[in-house]
Each structure stands twice: as structure tokens, then as C-alpha cells.
Amino acid sequence: MSNTPPTVPTPAFDDLAEAIRHRRSVYGHISGLRMDRFAPGEAWSTLPYRPVFVGDSDTGVIHGGVVTAMLDESCGMAVQLALDGSRAIATLDLRIDYQKPATPGLDIKAHAVCFRVTRSIAFVRATAYQDEEGEPVATATACFMIGANRTNMLTDRPAFDGPAPSLDAPDDATGLFASSPFARCLGIRLADDGTLTMPFSHKIIGNPVLPAIHGGMTGAFLETAAIVTVMRELGVPAPKPIGLTINYLRSGRALDSIASASIVKQGRRVVAFEARAWQDDATKPIATAFGHFMLRQAPGQEQD
Numbered sequence: 464m465s466n467t468p469p470t471v472p473t474p475a476f477d478d479l480a481e482a483i484r485h486r487r488s489v490y491g492h493i494s495g496l497r498m499d500r501f502a503p504g505e506a507w508s509t510l511p512y513r514p515v516f517v518g519d520s521d522t523g524v525i526h527g528g529v530v531t532a533m534l535d536e537s538c539g540m541a542v543q544l545a546l547d548g549s550r551a552i553a554t555l556d557l558r559i560d561y562q563k564p565a566t567p568g569l570d571i572k573a574h575a576v577c578f579r580v581t582r583s584i585a586f587v588r589a590t591a592y593q594d595e596e597g598e599p600v601a602t603a604t605a606c607f608m609i610g611a612n613r614t615n616m617l618t619d620r621p622a623f624d625g626p627a628p629s630l631d632a633p634d635d636a637t638g639l640f641a642s643s644p645f646a647r648c649l650g651i652r653l654a655d656d657g658t659l660t661m662p663f664s665h666k667i668i669g670n671p672v673l674p675a676i677h678g679g680m681t682g683a684f685l686e687t688a689a690i691v692t693v694m695r696e697l698g699v700p701a702p703k704p705i706g707l708t709i710n711y712l713r714s715g716r717a718l719d720s721i722a723s724a725s726i727v728k729q730g731r732r733v734v735a736f737e738a739r740a741w742q743d744d745a746t747k748p749i750a751t752a753f754g755h756f757m758l759r760q761a762p763g764q765e766q767d
Contacts, residue, residue: 495627504545523567528683553611676715702756
């Protein structure tokens, strides 16, 4: 008698796509992101506009971290559509280039393409846009690890159906994030030592089986830490993100996360920064980031 385990048949592609549509990350479902179209290694998705996603109430512009999380999720869908859907994946690195602010009140769309798959790594690129793909809000490139853990998306993850649940941003008229509903939604707070804390909660989960924090949420947290550092150290309004590269070093577990950032170089218009996030051990970061911000120009100064 053979001890070889029975082979699990590969699902038909349309069945695979339907499973991916409903068995994604917890945050992906809560955010309302939906997969509109699909092809092998390709996903088209839409993130409906929600006031809680705003990063600056004065302008109504979506928080950069929302775009980062959407692109990370969309890239993950494209990778699963290039595979058989059973193997767990994890983001290794993600680079975001912000082309222009998203127009307030409009949905954001994304098109992600997994253009190469090796035995262990998948390479992806994606575009976030509103009206036309040729006029992007942001672009991304990413690498994903294949077989990152032993969970099986098709059999282990619960299916999400129905409308996205509500997301709340508690009022805090005098707090650090008074004008940033998305930061308040994540519960980010400033500690006495200048670090930021993002409490663990159900809404920031990526893989619900482990559970593990969504990579896009970690990216949003790192970007927020950098924004706060630039504002506090330079005494300037919230800067505009230009680009952000995130390296994921460890899985974010079901614990509070802590982040700090520092200015690497300051110019008249552009600031370079680095940031790191950890949980119970500051010497073991779960992710690091490097990027650039554009400083907002005072009235009468030259604009880029």
C-alpha cells in the first residue's frame, strides 16, 4: 500500500478566482476592496471612497497608507492568480511611487500584474488610478515569498461575504491626529518617548489563520511615523509623500506595534527619511522603510 498522500486536484481557474475573491485578508474585506476582473496573474480591483480613509481633513485627500495597503492587497491577488491558490504568500518588499494625490470623493482602482514566478519568489507590478490607468495616482513594484507558512488559503481561510463592515475614526479635536481620520481609525498614538504605537486589532489583520498584521497596515504605520517625525522636527505642515520602499523582515504578530523615524537628509523641498517598526523587541524590527517627502511650500514660494 502506498503512503503517498492523495493529490488535491487543481481547481478550474474561474473557481480559483472566485475563491480568491472571497478568501483574502481581513483588512482587504473590511476596507471594501473588491476584485472586479481577473486573468491568470492579473487582477483589477476597486476601493470605494470612504471618509475614514482621509489622511488630511483640510484637503480631503486619501492617506498614502490607504493606497499602499490597496496596492499590497492587489499585488497579492495577482500572485495568487498566478499560482494554484493553496500556497500562503507574504510580502518581502514593496515600493510605492506616489504620482499625484487621489481626488477626494472618487473611488480608487488598481491593476496588478504578476509578471514572473520562480519556485520561491513572485514579482509583481501594479498601478492605482481613478479615471484612467494611464494617469496613475501611484505605482508599485513588489516581491512576494511563495510558501511563506503552512496555511492554505483555499481550505484554512474563512470566506468573506456581504458588504464591508463600518470603520470608525474616533473624534479627537485636539490630538495629534485631529485632521487624520485614517490614523485615528488605526488607533495610532504618540508615546512620551516620541515613538508611535499602533494597537493590534481585528481590522489590521492580513492572514486570519496565524493571525498576522497586513503588510499594507505596517506600511501605513511606518509612513505615519515618518510624517509625524518630519512635522515635529521641522515644524512644518504634513508633507506630501513622493516614494516609499518597505522591507518586511518578520511577521507582525497579534501584538501592538511600535515605530520610530528619523530624517536622513533635509533639502529645501525634499526630505529623506527612514523608519522602523517592531513589537516586543526593538532589536528585531518587523519592517523598515526608506522614502522621500515633498515639503509643502509657503505662499509665494515656487511650486513643483
